[in-house]
Amino acid sequence: xxxRRQLTNVAYRxxxxxxxxxxxxxxxxxxxxxxxxxxxxxxxxxxxxLTTVATRTCLNLLGSARxxxxxxxxxxxxxxxxxxxxxxxxxxxxxxxxxxxxxxISMAFLVVLDHMTPAERVxxxxxxxxxxxxxxxxxxxxxxxxxxxxxxxxARRRIRDSRRPVTPAGTRAGVVRDFKRAWEAxxxxxxxxxxxxxxxxxxxxxxxxxxxxxxxxxxERIARTYLSIxxxxxxxxxxxxxxxxxxxxxxxxxxxxxTVFAFQVAGGRITNIWAIRNPEKLRPWx
Numbered sequence: 001x002x003x004r005r006q007l008t009n010v011a012y013r014x015x016x017x018x019x020x021x022x023x024x025x026x027x028x029x030x031x032x033x034x035x036x037x038x039x040x041x042x043x044x045x046x047x048x049x050l051t052t053v054a055t056r057t058c059l060n061l062l063g064s065a066r067x068x069x070x071x072x073x074x075x076x077x078x079x080x081x082x083x084x085x086x087x088x089x090x091x092x093x094x095x096x097x098x099x100x101x102x103x104x105i106s107m108a109f110l111v112v113l114d115h116m117t118p119a120e121r122v123x124x125x126x127x128x129x130x131x132x133x134x135x136x137x138x139x140x141x142x143x144x145x146x147x148x149x150x151x152x153x154x155a156r157r158r159i160r161d162s163r164r165p166v167t168p169a170g171t172r173a174g175v176v177r178d179f180k181r182a183w184e185a186x187x188x189x190x191x192x193x194x195x196x197x198x199x200x201x202x203x204x205x206x207x208x209x210x211x212x213x214x215x216x217x218x219x220e221r222i223a224r225t226y227l228s229i230x231x232x233x234x235x236x237x238x239x240x241x242x243x244x245x246x247x248x249x250x251x252x253x254x255x256x257x258x259t260v261f262a263f264q265v266a267g268g269r270i271t272n273i274w275a276i277r278n279p280e281k282l283r284p285w286x
Contacts, residue, residue, distance in 0.1 A: 003047045004029075006130075007054050013125045014058040016078030016110050018284060024061070028054040052140045055122060059141065062118035073207025075215065077274050078110040079281040080260040083242030104129045107244050107262035107274050112162045116155055123148050124155035164266035172265045173240075173247040179263075179270060180238045180249055186230055188223045195219035196269040206278035209258075222273070250285065257285040 007028060011021035028050045032040065043049045069076050103109065113121050122141055126132040127148065134145040134152070141148070175194060182190035201222045205211025216222050230236070236258075239250045243262045251259035260282060264272035276282065 003050050006047070007050055010051065010125060010130060011054055011058055012081075013104060013110070013113065013129060014055070014122055015061060016114055017281075018079050018081060019280070020061060024054050024057045027057055048136075055126065055140050059118050059122055062121065065118075073205070074211055074213045075202050075204050076114075076206075077202060077204035077276050077281075078107065078114060080107065080243050080248075080262055080274075080276050080285075081105065082285055083245070103245065105244050106246050106264075108162070108164075108264045108272065109159075110244070111274070112159055116158055117151075119143070120151050120155040120158070123151040124159075127152050128156070164264065164271060167265045167268070169247070171268060172263070175265050175268065175270060176247040176249060176263050177240060180240065183226050183230060184238065186227055188227055191223035191226060192219045194270055195222055196266070196271045199269070199271050199273070201225065201273045201275065203275040204278050204281070206280065208279055209277050211275070211277045257282055260285060 004025060007025045008021050011024040012018055015021055015024070031053055032046070032050060035043075040046070113124070116124065119141065123137055123143075126137045126140065127134060132140075134148040137143075137148045138145045143151070179191065179194050182194060197219050198217070199219050199222055201212070201216040203212040212225070216225050233253065235253055237252045239252060241248055241250045241260075243249075243260055246262065248263060249261040250257055251261065258277065260276045262274040262276070263270055
């Protein structure tokens with residue numbers, strides 16, 4: 001059971017969904033306990049065995065994800081995670097069930113991972129994030145070390161092409177806080193000033209709640225969109241929270257979380273906003 005946290009960390013980064021990651025880990029343990037005691041004793045490294053089973057299950061899920069996304073209503077955004085100390089009933093939660101928060105689970109990072117092929121994503125997560133050797137990765141996914149090296153190179157190019165200049169954490173938090181204040185004040189000029197001219201807003205309702213069906217591009221259009229939201233949802237309360245290890249906002253109506261906002265900040269301005277409204281993805285925030 002000491003492997004549970006590591007397995008959940010790996011699976012979440014591979015799938016971008018905490019619910020799916022937990023299912024994968026549960027499946028791996030189910031297969032472990034389905035083995036006879038003799039077969040379990042014969043496994044030299046239970047952790048490696050469980051990682052292999054979980055990774056191959058993730059590969060299967062990623063392979064079918066394209067078909068599932070084609071049926072998904074609107075845009076799909078990875079499931080957002082709260083900061084560990086902000087988890088509901090944190091005192092009672094099993095620490096092994098919590099995701100370690102660092103740069104590799106920022107929303108911007110996960111969105112780039114989501115555009116990789118399944119093999120690229122799995123290889124990159126195992127090798128570059130969790131430091132498995134290419135030989136170990138090859139054994140897990142059934143490829144040669146040389147092939148895994150090429151997959152990692154391709155994945156790194158995708159990451160490199162998407163990178164923005166590093167912005168200090170304090171600056172990111174300040175920009176998000178200023179965005180919150182400008183939104184609450186319905187100050188369109190201030191909102192536009194906080195947004196990069198080429199900024200993009202993407203929302204995910206999954207067809208279960210109202211949400212933008214297509215991305216909104218441009219500072220002016222995004223600012224106007226948020227002013228419209230303020231008019232139709234006057235009771236919306238914005239709370240500063242950590243979202244996937246980065247400064248973010250949570251929108252609440254009557255104390256219930258209805259939207260989680262993740263941001264990417266570069267050059268002192270917001271370049272991307274991801275608004276997750278699908279209630280199935282907001283369960284950890286309840």
